[in-house]
Every structure is written in C-alpha cells, then in structure tokens.
Amino acid sequence: MTGIVDFLIVLLLLTNLRILGSSRIPACISAVALQGVLLAVILVSLSSEPLWGGTAAFALLLLAVKGVVLPWLLRRAMRDASVTREVEPFVDFSTLLLLGGGLMGLSFLIARPLQVSAPPSTEKGLLPSAFFTLLTGLLVIITRRKALTQVLGYLTMENGVYLFGVSQAIREPLLIELGILLDVMAAVFVMGIVLFQINREFDHIDTDRLSVLKE
Amino acid sequence: MEPACAAASVGVGALAHAAAVFGLFFSFPSDAEGRWVGLDSLGRMFLATTAILFLSVVFYTLGYLRREEGRTTRDLEEGFLFRNEPEGMFVGCLFLFLASMSLVCIAQHLGLLWVAVEATTLASAPLISFHRHHRSLEATWKYLLICSVGIAFALLGVFMLAVAGEGLVRLLALHELIASAGGLNPVWLKAAFILMLVGYGTKARLAPMHTWLPDAHSEAPSMVSALLSGALLNCAFLAQLRAHAILLAAGLGMFSGGLLIVFGLISLVVAALFVVRQGDYKRLLAYSSIENMGILALGMGGGGLAVAGALLHALNHSLAKGLLFLVSGNLLAVFRSKRIADIQGALSLTPISGGLWLGGFFALGGLPPFGPFLSEWLVLKGLLENGRWVAAVFFLLALSVVFAGVMRHILPMAFGRPSMAEGHDGSSSSIREPLWSILSPLVLGAMALGLGLFVSAPLWRLIHRAAVGLGGP
Numbered sequence: 087m088t089g090i091v092d093f094l095i096v097l098l099l100l101t102n103l104r105i106l107g108s109s110r111i112p113a114c115i116s117a118v119a120l121q122g123v124l125l126a127v128i129l130v131s132l133s134s135e136p137l138w139g140g141t142a143a144f145a146l147l148l149l150a151v152k153g154v155v156l157p158w159l160l161r162r163a164m165r166d167a168s169v170t171r172e173v174e175p176f177v178d179f180s181t182l183l184l185l186g187g188g189l190m191g192l193s194f195l196i197a198r199p200l201q202v203s204a205p206p207s208t209e210k211g212l213l214p215s216a217f218f219t220l221l222t223g224l225l226v227i228i229t230r231r232k233a234l235t236q237v238l239g240y241l242t243m244e245n246g247v248y249l250f251g252v253s254q255a256i257r258e259p260l261l262i263e264l265g266i267l268l269d270v271m272a273a274v275f276v277m278g279i280v281l282f283q284i285n286r287e288f289d290h291i292d293t294d295r296l297s298v299l300k301e
Numbered sequence: 302m303e304p305a306c307a308a309a310s311v312g313v314g315a316l317a318h319a320a321a322v323f324g325l326f327f328s329f330p331s332d333a334e335g336r337w338v339g340l341d342s343l344g345r346m347f348l349a350t351t352a353i354l355f356l357s358v359v360f361y362t363l364g365y366l367r368r369e370e371g372r373t374t375r376d377l378e379e380g381f382l383f384r385n386e387p388e389g390m391f392v393g394c395l396f397l398f399l400a401s402m403s404l405v406c407i408a409q410h411l412g413l414l415w416v417a418v419e420a421t422t423l424a425s426a427p428l429i430s431f432h433r434h435h436r437s438l439e440a441t442w443k444y445l446l447i448c449s450v451g452i453a454f455a456l457l458g459v460f461m462l463a464v465a466g467e468g469l470v471r472l473l474a475l476h477e478l479i480a481s482a483g484g485l486n487p488v489w490l491k492a493a494f495i496l497m498l499v500g501y502g503t504k505a506r507l508a509p510m511h512t513w514l515p516d517a518h519s520e521a522p523s524m525v526s527a528l529l530s531g532a533l534l535n536c537a538f539l540a541q542l543r544a545h546a547i548l549l550a551a552g553l554g555m556f557s558g559g560l561l562i563v564f565g566l567i568s569l570v571v572a573a574l575f576v577v578r579q580g581d582y583k584r585l586l587a588y589s590s591i592e593n594m595g596i597l598a599l600g601m602g603g604g605g606l607a608v609a610g611a612l613l614h615a616l617n618h619s620l621a622k623g624l625l626f627l628v629s630g631n632l633l634a635v636f637r638s639k640r641i642a643d644i645q646g647a648l649s650l651t652p653i654s655g656g657l658w659l660g661g662f663f664a665l666g667g668l669p670p671f672g673p674f675l676s677e678w679l680v681l682k683g684l685l686e687n688g689r690w691v692a693a694v695f696f697l698l699a700l701s702v703v704f705a706g707v708m709r710h711i712l713p714m715a716f717g718r719p720s721m722a723e724g725h726d727g728s729s730s731s732i733r734e735p736l737w738s739i740l741s742p743l744v745l746g747a748m749a750l751g752l753g754l755f756v757s758a759p760l761w762r763l764i765h766r767a768a769v770g771l772g773g774p
Contacts, residue, residue: 265416
C-alpha cells in the first residue's frame with residue numbers, strides 16, 4: 087500500500103501549493119475540497135485490517151463533510167458576496183510560493199526529532215506533510231485580505247491536524263471524532279453568518295477594511 | 302420568541318443551573334473518576350465560580366435587555382444608528398455558552414474537553430456582536446478567527462498526547478493518562494504540552510496570543526465582557542491545567558512549570574505596558590485581565606503554595622472583574638463615552654457605581670482587605686519559598702506598575718467635578734440608578750471583600766485538594 091499512500095501524499099502537497107499560489111477563490115475552494123477527499127482515501131488505505139465498519143463510516147462522513155458540504159457552503163458564501171478573486175494579497179503570489187517551499191523544508195525539520203521517537207508503524211511521509219498543510223493554512227490566514235480566503239486557510243489548517251490524526255492512526259472513540267467534525271462544521275457555519283453580516287455592513291468582505299480597532 | 306419571555310427564560314435557566322451546581326457541590330464527597338465526565342475538586346471550583354458569575358450577570362442582563370428592547374441606538378463614537386441582535390438569538394447563545402462552559406469544567410476526557418472549549422468560542426461569538434455595527438463585527442471576526450486557529454493547535458496537541466500514550470492508554474481519559482504518565486513518550490509529551498499551552502492560551506489570553514481580547518471586550522455589551530473575562534478565562538485556563546497535571550505526573554513538572562512562568566511573565570509585562578497608556582476604560586479592564594492571567598500562570602508554574610494562591614486568585618479575579626465590567630456598563634450608560642478622559646466625578650454623579658468602580662480597582666490592585674490581596678500574597682510567598690527570586694521580582698515590579706497606571710486613570714474618573722452627561726444639567730445632584738444595575742455588582746463586591754476577610758475551611762479544603770494534583774502543598 088505504500089506506493090498508493092506516497093502518491094496521495096504528493097497530491098496533497100500539490101494542493102497546498104495550489105492554495106498558496108492561486109488568486110482565484112473557486113480554485114482554492116476546489117483544492118480544499120480535494121484535500122478533504124484525499125484525507126478520506128488516505129484514512130481507508132492506511133487501515134491495515136479489512137475495512138472495519140467504524141472506519142468506513144467515518145471515512146464516508148469525512149468525505150461528505152470536508153469534500154461536499156463545506157465546499158458547497160463556501161461556494162454559496164462566495165456567490166452571495168460576489169467575490170471570486172483575491173486582489174493583491176499582502177504578499178504577492180510568487181513570494182508566497184517561495185515561502186511555501188521554505189515551509190515544506192521547515193516541516194521536515196520539525197518532524198525529524200518527533201519521528202525518531204514515533205511508533206514504528208508510522209508512514210514516513212505523513213508527519214511532515216501534516217505539518218506542511220497546517221503551516222500552509224496559517225500562512226494563508228496571515229497573508230490574505232478576504233475574509234473568505236481566511237476561512238479557507240482555517241480549513242486547510244484543520245485538514246493538516248486531521249492528516250496528523252490519520253497518520254498516527256489515532257483511534258479516538260467515534261463520539262469524539264464526531265464532536266470534532268461537528269465543531270469544525272459549526273465553526274465554518276458561524277464564520278459564514280458573520281461573513282454575511284460583514285458583507286451587508288460593508289458591501290464587501292475585505293478584512294483590511296476591518297482595522298478601526300487598534301492600539 | 303417574545304422578548305419578555307426570552308428574558309424570563311434566561312433568568313429561570315440561570316437559577317436552575319446555579320441550583321444544580323449547588324446541589325452537586327455537596328453531593329459528591331470524593332473525586333469522581335469518570336471516563337468522560339466527572340467532577341473533581343478542580344472542576345468543582347471552576348464550575349461553582351462559573352455558576353455564581355453567570356447568575357449575577359443574568360440578573361443584570363434582565364434589566365439591560367428591558368432597557369434596550371426594540372430600540373434603535375445611536376452609536377456613541379461615530380453617531381450612526383444601529384439595531385441590536387434579536388433577543389431570542391442572544392438568549393439562546395447565552396444558554397449555549399453556559400452549557401459549553403459547564404462541559405469544560407466537568408470534562409474528564411481530553412478530546413471532549415477540546416470539543417467543549419471550541420464550543421465556547423462558537424457560542425460566545427454572537428454574544429460579542431449583540432450591537433450590530435461594523436466595529437462589533439470586526440471584533441467578532443477577530444475573536445472567531447484567532448481563537449479557532451489557536452484551538453486548532455490545541456487539537457494537534459491532543460492528538461500528540463495520544464501518540465505519546467500509544468500502546469499504554471486506550472482512551473484519552475485524564476485519570477488513565479495520569480495513572481500511566483511515567484510510561485508516556487517524553488518527546489511527544491513535551492510537544493503536546495507546548496501546543497496545548499499555546500492553543501488554549503489564545504483563548505486564555507496569555508500574551509502574546511491575546512490580540513483579539515481588547516477589541517472583543519470594548520465592543521461587546523458589558524455583561525458579555527464580564528462573562529468572557531470572569532468565566533471563559535477560567536475555562537481555558539482549566540484546559541491548560543489539565544495538560545500541566547499530566548506533565549507533572551510524568552515528572553516533567555520543571556519543563557511545563559518553566560513554560561508557564563515564562564508566559565506568565567510575558568503577560569504581566571505586556572499588560573503593564575498597555576495599561577499605562579490606555580485611553581479606553583473597557584480596554585483597560587481587558588488588559589487587566591491579561592495581567593491577572595499572567596498571575597495565574599506564574600502561580601501555577603511556581604509550585605507549592607503559589608498553586609493554592611493561583612487557584613484562589615482565579616476565584617477572586619472572577620468576582621472583581623465581573624463587578625468591574627458590570628459597573629463599566631453603568632458608567633457607559635450614564636456618561637455615554639468609553640474614553641477615560643471624558644469621565645469625571647463618577648462618585649458624585651453616580652455614588653454607588655462610582656464607589657463600586659473605585660472599590661473594584663482597589664480590590665484588583667491587591668489592596669487589603671480584599672480577596673486578591675490574600676491570593677497575590679500567597680503567590681508571592683510560594684515563589685519565594687521555591688527560590689524563584691527573579692520571577693518574584695518581576696511579579697512585584699509589574700504589579701506596582703499596573704497599580705500605579707490604573708490609579709492614574711481611575712482616580713480622576715471617580716473624583717472631580719462631574720463632566721456633562723446627557724440629560725444632566727451639570728449640577729452636583731446625583732442620578733438615581735436602577736436596582737438591576739447595582740445589585741449584582743454589589744453582591745460580587747461583597748463576595749470579593751468577604752474572601753479577603755475570611756476564607757472558610759471548606760473552601761480551603763477544596764483548594765487544597767485541587768492543588769494536590771498540580772504540585773501544590
């Protein structure tokens with residue numbers, strides 16, 4: 087199975103770069119949705135035993151929430167706010183891609199000391215790519231102006247955390263997994279409502295106009 | 302929902318919650334070891350604090366909602382008109398907020414704890430934007446995004462804890478982790494603690510992860526600020542303490558305690574710097590929360606007697622800060638300004654609010670005979686006993702700078718000739734304040750004073766038992 091998982095990991099790394107380097111919001115939403123799908127597939131392909139009911143059900147749920155429901159919500163928010171492009175982020179896109187490359191290196195650096203003492207069953211490439219996804223999300227949140235893109239960054243971060251959970255084969259009780267998934271979904275939902283209100287109040291959703299409150 | 306009906310339901314709900322907590326307080330004599338939820342001494346203390354604060358805040362909220370009912374308000378700073386959030390929505394979120402905070406206090410499973418802490422963020426976000434205008438939305442957005450990102454890091458920390466316990470613990474239940482702490486993988490355990498400290502620290506407003514806080518507090522209605530500062534802070538702090546307890550049990554107390562001290566000192570210094578040059582009194586209160594958060598973290602890291610001091614201080618701070626935020630709402634209603642410079646003579650115009658305002662800051666500044674004096678003194682004594690001289694010196698220095706800075710702002714607000722307030726002719730006669738706006742702060746103030754004069758034996762026992770698992774005496 088290692089070959090398949092490696093292939094999936096490479097795909098995941100590419101989606102990160104896509105999110106970092108694209109100015110078109112629909113493309114970013116698709117990339118985040120693809121990450122959700124990849125997460126579900128990695129989860130299934132890593133389970134060593136014949137597919138256990140719980141894992142399969144959770145993978146399906148992951149696919150539904152991260153691959154379908156959340157992207158649909160975001161697309162709707164995008165249409166309502168009629169924004170499709172990230173105009174001039176704080177850092178331009180080529181620099182962002184370079185930074186992304188740097189972050190990838192950093193992720194491998196962070197992962198090394200942890201991997202040394204990790205349980206031996208772990209897939210080697212998964213840990214750094216989880217960190218890389220997390221850091222990509224953080225970079226997107228910091229460097230983008232549109233509130234919608236910041237939500238995308240948050241989702242990317244969450245995907246990174248999930249990938250870590252999947253990579254370490256953490257089997258939490260289904261109840262907790264459901265709770266975590268529900269929280270993330272509710273977070274995006276609440277953010278969507280606030281987005282809607284910001285949009286009505288300002289006629290646009292640039293967060294750099296949200297700068298009255300400062301010291 | 303009819304507004305009156307919504308308001309009544311929140312009153313009944315708060316009473317029922319307080320009654321249930323009161324009942325639980327006495328019914329479980331021993332520390333329960335639940336798989337998912339259970340009420341240990343630490344959780345019991347924080348749950349009781351939450352219930353007391355919520356009840357007094359709700360009493361204030363009833364009057365506040367009646368005053369604001371169906372009103373279109375003129376913004377105080379920029380003069381535009383805005384409407385409030387529907388009351389049903391506000392009250393519903395208030396309930397969800399209480400429920401999620403209670404779950405944080407009783408959660409004994411780290412995954413469940415995470416779910417509950419994230420739920421507190423989501424439930425409180427609509428509370429901050431009760432006044433619907435662009436500044437409150439900006440504050441809500443910052444709060445939501447920064448806290449969610451922080452909490453995502455905490456989730457990674459929880460997962461790492463699971464890796465650290467691979468093959469040892471089946472569940473991330475607290476007592477299981479503590480029981481087998483010696484066998485946990487130390488590298489992963491340390492990484493998990495750092496992530497959980499930073500992640501939950503974003504919500505617990507440890508500097509430098511505090512940036513959302515002053516905005517949220519200056520824009521939220523005063524009673525929401527009181528809850529955020531008095532109750533939510535404790536909940537996030539409790540989540541950090543759970544992680545700290547595991548590291549202590551694993552023999553890594555020096556590591557986690559050291560980190561807590563470092564973050565505590567950073568918070569103290571940042572708070573001292575910002576308090577001195579603050580021009581907005583609700584923001585002043587927010588920075589004072591950061592300062593007190595620093596004291597809590599410092600006390601926890603200090604070990605020994607300082608742990609007991611920090612636990613007592615958490616209670617004291619909740620009472621005093623709840624009082625001050627509620628009174629700040631009263632001042633805002635009378636003087637119609639959040640600027641410190643616009644307010645003079647609060648004592649002669651509104652004697653009760655003015656007196657409470659002054660008293661609250663004396664209490665929080667650590668003057669005897671109020672509760673915080675005792676708890677801050679315990680923290681200091683604990684630090685000295687454990688030979689943490691540098692931390693103790695910084696602690697004292699920051700406390701005095703904050704106290705001087707606060708007094709410089711507060712004394713002119715309380716004394717002097719009353720500045721012109723709307724509907725007031727500038728003469729020295731005082732304004733009659735409605736009962737709802739002063740009763741809750743008075744009760745909270747009385748409790749803060751009572752804790753300074755006399756800490757009852759059952760409370761000491763509770764603090765002692767809670768401190769045992771945290772390196773206390």
